[in-house]
Amino acid sequence: MRTRRRILGSIGIAIGAGMILVYSLAPIAWLLIASLTPEHAPSTNVWDSARSVVYLPRHPTLGNYHALFQTVPFGMFFRNSAIVATGTMTLALTLGSLAAYGFVRFRFRGRGPLLSATLMSYMIPSVVLLVPLMVLFRRYGLINSFPGLILAEATLTAPFTLLLMINYFSSLPPELEEAAQVDGCTRLGALVRIVLPLALPGLMAGGLFAFIMTWNDFLFAFLFATSDNVKTLPVIMRLFALGEPAVWGVSAAGAILTTLPVATIFLGFQRMLISGLAAGAVKG
Amino acid sequence: MSGRNRAGSLVAPPGAMVPGRSRTAPALRRRWRLYLLPYGFIAPLVLLLLTISFYPSLYAVWLAMTNATLLRLSQARFTGLHNVLRLASDGVFLNGLWRTLRWDLVVVLSELAIALPVALFLNLKFPGRAVIRAAVVVPYIVPPAVTALLWVYMFDGNFGVVNDLLVKTGVLQHYFPWLSDPLGSFLVVAAAMVWSGMPLMAIVLLAVLQTIPGELYEAASMDGANAWQKLRRITLPHLMPTIAFLLLLRSIWMANYVDMIFIMTRGGPGFSNYTEAVYSFMLTQQLEVGYSSAVAVAMALLLMMASVFYVRHLARRSLA
Numbered sequence: 001m002r003t004r005r006r007i008l009g010s011i012g013i014a015i016g017a018g019m020i021l022v023y024s025l026a027p028i029a030w031l032l033i034a035s036l037t038p039e040h041a042p043s044t045n046v047w048d049s050a051r052s053v054v055y056l057p058r059h060p061t062l063g064n065y066h067a068l069f070q071t072v073p074f075g076m077f078f079r080n081s082a083i084v085a086t087g088t089m090t091l092a093l094t095l096g097s098l099a100a101y102g103f104v105r106f107r108f109r110g111r112g113p114l115l116s117a118t119l120m121s122y123m124i125p126s127v128v129l130l131v132p133l134m135v136l137f138r139r140y141g142l143i144n145s146f147p148g149l150i151l152a153e154a155t156l157t158a159p160f161t162l163l164l165m166i167n168y169f170s171s172l173p174p175e176l177e178e179a180a181q182v183d184g185c186t187r188l189g190a191l192v193r194i195v196l197p198l199a200l201p202g203l204m205a206g207g208l209f210a211f212i213m214t215w216n217d218f219l220f221a222f223l224f225a226t227s228d229n230v231k232t233l234p235v236i237m238r239l240f241a242l243g244e245p246a247v248w249g250v251s252a253a254g255a256i257l258t259t260l261p262v263a264t265i266f267l268g269f270q271r272m273l274i275s276g277l278a279a280g281a282v283k284g
Numbered sequence: 285m286s287g288r289n290r291a292g293s294l295v296a297p298p299g300a301m302v303p304g305r306s307r308t309a310p311a312l313r314r315r316w317r318l319y320l321l322p323y324g325f326i327a328p329l330v331l332l333l334l335t336i337s338f339y340p341s342l343y344a345v346w347l348a349m350t351n352a353t354l355l356r357l358s359q360a361r362f363t364g365l366h367n368v369l370r371l372a373s374d375g376v377f378l379n380g381l382w383r384t385l386r387w388d389l390v391v392v393l394s395e396l397a398i399a400l401p402v403a404l405f406l407n408l409k410f411p412g413r414a415v416i417r418a419a420v421v422v423p424y425i426v427p428p429a430v431t432a433l434l435w436v437y438m439f440d441g442n443f444g445v446v447n448d449l450l451v452k453t454g455v456l457q458h459y460f461p462w463l464s465d466p467l468g469s470f471l472v473v474a475a476a477m478v479w480s481g482m483p484l485m486a487i488v489l490l491a492v493l494q495t496i497p498g499e500l501y502e503a504a505s506m507d508g509a510n511a512w513q514k515l516r517r518i519t520l521p522h523l524m525p526t527i528a529f530l531l532l533l534r535s536i537w538m539a540n541y542v543d544m545i546f547i548m549t550r551g552g553p554g555f556s557n558y559t560e561a562v563y564s565f566m567l568t569q570q571l572e573v574g575y576s577s578a579v580a581v582a583m584a585l586l587l588m589m590a591s592v593f594y595v596r597h598l599a600r601r602s603l604a
Contacts, residue, residue: 010410013408013410016405017405017410017412017416020402020405020416020419020420021416021419023479024419024420024422024423024483025419025422027423027431027434027435027438027479028422028423028426028434030434030438030445031430031434031437034437053443053444053445053448091332094328095328095329095332096329098325098326098328098329099325099326099328099329099330101325102322102323102324102325102326103325103326105322106321106322106325108319108322108323111322114326114330116596117330117338118326118329118330118333121333121337121338123536124337124338124341124584125536125539125540125561125580125583125584125587126540126542127540127542127561127564127565127580127583127584128341128344128577128580128581128584129336129337129340129341129344130564130565130568130576130580131344131347131568131573131576131577131580132339132340132341132343132344132347132577133336133340134354134568134573135343135347135354135357135573136340136343138354151335151336152336154332154336155333155336155337158329158332158333159333159337162329187321212425215427216427216428216429218427218428218429218543218547219542219543219565223568223569233427233429234427234428234429234430234543235429237427237429237430237432237433237547238429238432238433238546238547240433241429241432241433241436241547241548248437248443251433251437252437255430255433255434258427258429258430259425259426259427259430262425262426262427263422263425263426266421266422266425267418270418270421273421274417274418274421274487275491277421277484277487277488278487278488278490278491
């Protein structure tokens with residue numbers, strides 16, 4: 001009786017796990033297959049080919065990846081995304097963690113209202129900011145520039161990093177710094193020697209989130225980057241979705257390469273990122 | 285609250301020093317420096333947000349009360365509430381309210397309907413759980429623009445894999461042009477959105493599940509409670525505050541969401557996927573910055589109540 005229940009339980013778990021794997025990963029697998037499928041499968045007649053879905057290519061090829069770099073300046077778009085994401089990450093992480101430390105470790109006049117106001121900025125929808133930022137960026141020559149894009153993306157990432165780092169600093173015991181100060185460390189000395197090393201995992205999670213958010217963002221990039229030399233990858237993904245270039249395998253190759261950096265970061269720092277994700281919204 | 289009491293000693297301004305104590309200039313300067321130090325930490329971020337968030341959003345409110353277009357910005361005239369009247373008689377805006385609500389409800393509730401069982405499942409102990417948990421989060425990491433592209437591809441009317449599978453399994457007789465059908469395109473975009481957004485909810489719910497003390501379940505088992513009763517009486521009550529909070533947060537985000545809808549459908553066919561956010565975005569692209577701001581600001585005001593509630597909630601917990 002008991003063993004039978006256990007066997008049934010294992011079967012249930014296997015089924016559940018299988019369903020989750022298929023739901024989450026099958027679309028990605030399909031994208032990967034599409035990127036490896038040569039576009040013109042030999043020996044199909046013209047009328048058939050439009051409707052033939054190839055599930056497993058008989059001759060998988062990297063040709064689509066090669067063609068991708070021939071048809072669009074993909075390397076440049078990739079570089080642009082990297083510049084914007086790294087820049088935003090640096091800006092948001094520096095300012096966000098400094099402010100978070102200030103809010104957590106000090107009691108000062110106006111602390112509550114200032115904290116509410118900065119967190120409130122997280123709730124200002126990007127749609128509201130699009131128009132005024134566009135007008136202002138045009139006035140100050142920030143359209144089609146990396147600084148402009150980085151500033152626009154920071155409207156999202158800076159408050160987010162602040163929230164994440166507030167959680168993180170709150171979880172560090174203040175006694176350590178106090179002990180360091182008693183031992184003759186200055187306040188800033190304690191910050192550099194004690195807090196920074198302790199906060200490193202939190203800083204990394206915050207930075208990686210900021211990077212991923214910016215890498216993935218479409219809206220600001222679409223409006224503020226109209227010339228090729230600053231366009232980021234999500235903007236190119238939209239062109240691909242419109243059917244340009246008209247070769248699906250090539251689009252799929254581009255989509256895989258667009259996903260690769262963030263997927264690598266995620267798989268590499270999974271545990272840290274998942275707990276950060278949960279803490280960011282739950283613990284407050 | 286204890287923080288605020290403690291605050292008293294640190295907050296005391298430099299002038300208010302105990303009389304009789306020697307008040308040398310360096311000591312005073314030191315005192316000032318200590319007083320200003322916290323502001324030094326938060327000032328850079330506050331300045332940044334003032335320039336790129338707060339000032340622009342006030343500017344948006346002003347623009348919403350003008351007839352500005354991007355190309356003739358200098359000739360923009362203040363028209364007061366004219367844009368509001370225009371909204372009240374604008375069929376796209378008025379129907380957009382319903383479309384926004386539909387989008388919100390379908391996406392957010394579907395996310396919850398999938399995330400809750402997934403979170404409960406991930407809370408079980410079984411070998412390979414970490415792998416499954418990572419797999420759950422993967423769609424959240426994929427750039428939404430890639431997800432949009434992928435869904436367009438999978439639901440293509442001519443060579444989409446979904447049509448192929450549905451026809452092969454006999455669910456459909458013929459290929460269905462999902463993205464050129466008003467309802468079909470809505471469902472496909474919503475499905476893509478749910479796929480992309482559900483992991484966040486699942487992970488947050490899982491984190492809460494892991495904080496429920498095991499003794500509660502043990503005690504319930506002793507009292508002879510079955511699995512369903514434990515779920516109903518212990519698990520769900522513990523999850524409820526988080527669920528309420530997630531629904532609120534997610535609804536606000538989704539009401540303002542443009543990316544996926546715009547990339548996959550441009551709001552079409554016709555106006556069938558024009559939520560207010562998409563409408564505002566399309567107006568921006570037509571350089572109608574005044575009216576576009578009016579739409580965005582009107583929508584933001586409608587969501588304001590919820591936002592204020594949310595921020596107070598966050599601030600209270602952060603200060604505690």
